[in-house]
Amino acid sequence: MMDEREQMLEQLAPRLGAEAADRIDAEHVAAAVTARLRARPVRRQWWQRARLVQLAAAAAVVLAVGFGIRELARPSDGRQAGAVPVEIQELAVAELSEVLDSLRMDAPVSDLVPVGLDDLDENELTQLLKSMEG
Amino acid sequence: MTAAVDARGDSDADLVAAWRGGDQAAAAALVARHTRPLARFLAAAGAEEDLDDVVQETFFRAFDRIESFRGKSSFRTWLFAIGSNALKDLGRRRTRAKVLSIEDRDVPDVRHGPHEQVVGRELLERLGEAVSQLPTMQRNVFLMRAQHGAEYADIAAALGTSVGAARVHYHHAVRRLKVALE
Known part of the structure; x- marks a missing residue:
């Protein structure tokens, strides 16, 4: 009350x-x-930041895989490919392609032409990064 | 324009969703709908000549962090909670010697004759002063409920506390304010 x-x-x-x-x-x-x-300044949301991290990680993997492909395809001259990660060294080309497929990215090279990112020009690198951004 | 903007007839939830989708007009409609109640809340909480600034800051913060609005409380009580923080952050809240309206055009005066109006004015001033002296949580709960009729569950969700705690805060606020009106 x-x-x-x-x-x-x-x-x-x-x-x-x-x-x-x-x-x-x-x-x-x-x-x-x-x-x-x-x-207001554009503030990246958490999912946008996460996407950047994913992009960076994917780029690192592509670099490593591309380098591995080139090393594997190079005629053996007795040198050790010390810079290539062991796991990638042990993969066959087909397995490397499978890894790339699992990343849901188009391989930057044709199946039979072993080249790495070092072989891409600026335009091709730009296209690759754009394709990775989805 | 205000009436026209708010004439969309959308619910707050619809407007919030539209704003999240980039609809600037939805933000304007929410401002039009909630400016007056928010201003009353903030004025009673201690904003004075800077009321316009605090109202703007509150809406800006709300829209800037709209992703944190989960719909657990009403948009309005959520806005009040943000406004209370904005007022505190701006450092402009101060003890007030003078308070608030007696010539309210929206709410009928409870006193009728000249003498009663003077008494009513004094009471309102004392109440406003006492409300401004309440601890923040008690003041927020009291104003949300007594000034705006919010339910305890709504208040609790907006302030991040329990329904029981909100009731206790209200009870303590009323007890203090009753003393002020003696």
């Missing part, structure tokens, strides 16, 4: 701030807010 003061509170509370609020021009506020929103 509410007493008199509680009833008074209920009656007065909705009036708090009413006069000040009446002076606010909602149209002006809307214009100012939308202008600020348009002017």
Whole structure:
């Protein structure tokens, strides 16, 4: 059961701030807010940042695989391909293609022509990166 | 324009979804719909001559981080919670000697004669002063409920607390305010 003061509170509370609020021009506020929103710097969302990380990881894999393909296809001259990761060295060309397929990327080279990213010119590299961006 | 913008008739949830999709007009419609209640809340919470700035800042923050609105509370109470933080962050809240409206055009005055109006004015000023002295959580809960009629569940969701805690905050706020009105 509410007493008199509680009833008074209920009656007065909705009036708090009413006069000040009446002076606010909602149209002006809307214009100012939308202008600020348009002017704000583009902030990458978490999924966009994650996509960049994925892109970087995919690029690293492509570089490694491309380098491995080139080393495997090179006539053996007795040198050790020390820079190529062991796992990639051990893969056959077909297996490397399968790895690329699993990455859902088109191989940057035709099946039978063993080249790496080093062999791509700037335009081809740009196209590759664009295709990776989906 | 305000009425026209808000004449879309969309729910808040529809407008929020439209804004997430890049619809600037949806943001304008939400501003038109919630500016007045937000301004009343912020004015009662302590914003004065900077009320316009705090209202704008609140909407900007809300739209800028709209992805954090999960719909667990109403858009309006969520907006109030952001507004309370904006007011605090802007560092402009201060103890007020003068308060608030007595010539309210939206809510009928509970007093009728000149003497009663003076009494009503004094009471309202005392209440406004007392509300501004409440701890932030109590003030937020009290205003959301007493000024805007929000449900405890809605308030709790917006303020990140439990329904029980919201009830307790309201109870304590009322107890303090009743003393102020004695």
